[in-house]
Amino acid sequence: MELINRLPFPAMAFRQFDAEGNLDCIVSMRGTFLHVQDDMLDIAPQQESFQWEDAYEGDPHASVMLRQSDLTPDKPGTDVTFLGNAHAPDGKPATSWQSSLRVGSVSKTVEVHGERYWQPKIREKWAGFSAKEPKRVIKDWELTQAQPTDMVPLCWSKAFGGSIPGTGDPEKDTPVDVERRNPLGCGIVNLDMAHDVGPVPAPQITHVGQSLDWRERYEPQGFGFVSPWWRSRQQYAGTYDEAWLNERHPLLPRDFDPRFWQCAHPDLIATPHLTGDEAYQLDHLHPRFAQARGRLPGLTFGVHCQREDRDDWQVLKLDGVHFDWRSKETVMLTWRVRFPLPDAGETTLTLTRVRVKATPEASVASPASQATEDA
Known part of the structure; x- marks a missing residue:
């Protein structure tokens, strides 16, 4: 199996067993962009490398997650995350204020305090x-x-x-x-x-307007990455008991749910996936702009799968929109597609930009039948 990448973004093709033990192909890609106020994201001149594993600030069990591995096989929706600081309105110290993040129809607002x-x-x-x-x-x-205070780390x-x-x-x-x-x-x-x-x-x-009582247990609020062993993800990992060991291993458990791979706060997961041309707005999350506004680039990518007995297209889905504004105005987008490929053999995969045909049948046709290369 060979991947020909005609794009400026790092990508990888790899295979993974499905629930029945058949092999699928996953093509994963990461693009690094820069925020442009009131305009579309701009492609960063320096692209981040392919992310081989989850990355943390320090000890994975005692520090925040900074990146999710690009070897993640599939996600049912699009994760939206933010790394950075909440900034007080007008830069003037305040005891509390609200900060919010919106991408398309997905939004979340929190209240931050000194x-x-x-x-x-x-x-x-x-x-x-x-x-x-x-x-x-x-x-x-x-x-x-x-x-x-005029700033609170989110x-x-x-x-x-x-x-x-x-x-x-x-x-x-x-x-x-x-x-x-x-x-x-x-x-x-x-x-x-x-x-x-x-x-x-x-x-x-x-939460906005939440008063604290030390006797209560509250739902944690934030915009950052969620680690695999935290409750919101771990609940979907499935059952790894003796029956699994005897009957399923090394396959995932029958009750494994692919929502396990989502790494955003549950409020910031778009299902179905975002299309990639949505507007975004971040309130009081930028040191200069009270409202940082922009738009995703509206790019569509596909994989052309070719060999002697096969010639079809698979369209990648945007499954991650990750703002990292700790030092720069970086926005990372991740795309992925998963499709059956029992025998890799002499398969050639060509990753390129595509145009999806707008036909009356498009609502019921498979992505493979809609894509053509965008020259």
Whole structure:
């Protein structure tokens, strides 16, 4: 199997077993673009390399995910993610404000806050008549006022979640329990914590208008990548039990759901896929533009599959729109297609830009029958 890539973007063709053990071909491509205010994305002169594995800021279990592997086989929808900071309106320090992200019909708004903490309220408790002095214990937690700021990192560490106090045992090398929806977060406290623990960071990224109660457990809010073992993805991974080991291995479990491959917050997954020409708007996520507006490039790509007994087209789907505005105004788009290819043999795959025919039958025809090369 040979892939001829006529595009300026890195791409790879590889094969993967389907649920029945038959081999499919996956063609995956990553394009790097730059934001242009009130205009279409511009192709970046320097393209990021093909992403061979998930990338993290540090330890995968203790830091944020920065990139998803391009060897992901397929996604039912388009992920929309953002890495960067929330900026206060007009650049003036504020205790809180709203930031939002919209691409096409997919949108999400969060409320961001300056630094704030859970402050323990202490009371003295006598253990009995023989006690020489009272024991100091936590009787309640009080949320401090948020400090004014002009910027808040939109990082999962600033959202609800993290370690659960009182769990784990260092002597037995037992790890602490974590909030499975966001193991990196903050804000979980209880009355069993040591009285001298001091102030504990409270979530700075929340639902709009959400008031915090330390007794409650909240849905973590954010725009970043979600790691495979977090609850929103792990729930789709399927069952890996003895029956799977004896009857299915090395195939995926029968109850595996391809939604596992989606790496965005559930609110930021477009199903069906985005078409690739949508407008986008980011509010208070850019240091200079209160509303950063633009449009996806409207490009359509296809793979021409040729060999002695085969001649057909497969159209790639846009399955990722990833804004990385930590230092530059980079937008990464990922495209992918999966199709049966039991025998790779002498197959030649040509990846190129295509034009999809607008015919009355297009709504029911397969993508392979609609594409022609766009010269």
